[in-house]
Amino acid sequence: MKEPLWKKLTPGSVILEPGSSAKFKTGSWRSMRPRWIEENCIQCLFCWIYCPDMSVIVEDGKRKDFNYDYCKGCGICALECPGKKGNKAIVMEKEGN
């Protein structure tokens, strides 16, 4: 007889595989999508610091575009963005437009 699934589970629902949350792409929850406007960006990295996930990609000290696989569209980055001369470098737009 096949061993039932419940007998194969790790006791206490402990996950023994490190970093496995990367497999769970939470970006599908998003209803609002941040858009990065590079010409207004002063590279202060506030968005990178404030992002509650790891959806702002930084390479060689420079901000690149968003990782939309995990961005839930919370809008914190857009709120914190100081922009340049009154123009935001991150704006929130309705998903699917």
Next chain:
Amino acid sequence: MGKIVAVTGNEAVAESLRQVNPDVCAAYPITPATDLMQRFSSFISDGKVDTEMVLVESEHSAMSACIGAAAAGGRVATATSSQGLALMWEMLFIAAGDRLPIIMPVVNRALSAPLNIHGDHSDTMGARDSGWIQLYSETAQEAYDNAIQAFRIGEHPDIRLPVMVCMDGFIVSHSIERVEYLEDSEVKNFVGEYKTVNPLLDIDNPKSYGPLILTDLYHEYKRAQHEVMTKVKNVVLEVAADFEKLSGRKYGLFEAYRLDDAEIAIVILSSAAGTTKDVVDSYRDKGIKAGLLKPRMFRPFPYEEVAAALSHLKAIAVLDRADSFGGYGPLFSEICGAVMSMDGKPPMINRIYGLGGRDYMPDQAEKVLDELIEIAETGKVHTIKEYIGLRE
């Protein structure tokens, strides 16, 4: 052979914790358990144990810190009572669901409102479905012995579940009794070295506790949790057998007192069983075949064994020191569950006694036994559930 002392229940259980010397203890004071942890914290400040004491801002935080410490890989204990246990409620399920063997003496006390600091079983009965193992103690000796055995039971590799060791507030926690202590080395050897399972502090092997598991596997995890509870009974008996070799004191899943040839019996938990045994003795002297069953392990509940022990009776009274308002008392419900499998079911009554520390006196047990004699003769039950010991 250890020494014989005159101590309170709290003192005896604090002593057991000193002898076990857990790694971490997070606690918050609440009457009547305050004195237990206060004594234990004195052991810490006097350098008698190496336990890391975490002083927290509430019982919710106490249990949260215990969960963190146990997941980190420590042997963990705490203690609480009443409202404190109620405040821990949410975290109790997490301790059990995460399979963390936290040992928690609970000094049974009534729940508000109205505010009351005295002993009844409302607090732990409210936590009976949390996934914790529950052992109930009649005396300070039993509380001390159960606390030591709880470490072996909860930490057993097949079990890994948290355990509540219950004793009656004030009646046991603050009354001085004769207690036999084991030697420190005997307790140390008995509980053994703590073996970690998936400790968070093993940083070379990172892992996560408490993940989000939705409709895909939650149901299966609960099935697995139920399975663990089915194994507890044998471990409790195995640990009790080892403990008997060490101490000479015998424990089982329940105590049967003059029950084998009894025709009527009272089922009752904890300290009130002592009073009831005296009354059973006096009825036996009169030629009435009375007996008693005192459950020790309430979670998991040993339905088959209890049913076998009660099957020959002509009438049973289950006395509850807690109520389920709009339902039967919690112990009565379990005994009904046990009796359900019997062919000729004996008539049963449920009597609620001693709430908020109301004294349970011999005359209350006598009235119940007198009623049982009548029920055994007539087979008729007038009222299934009723309060006893009410003031006129």
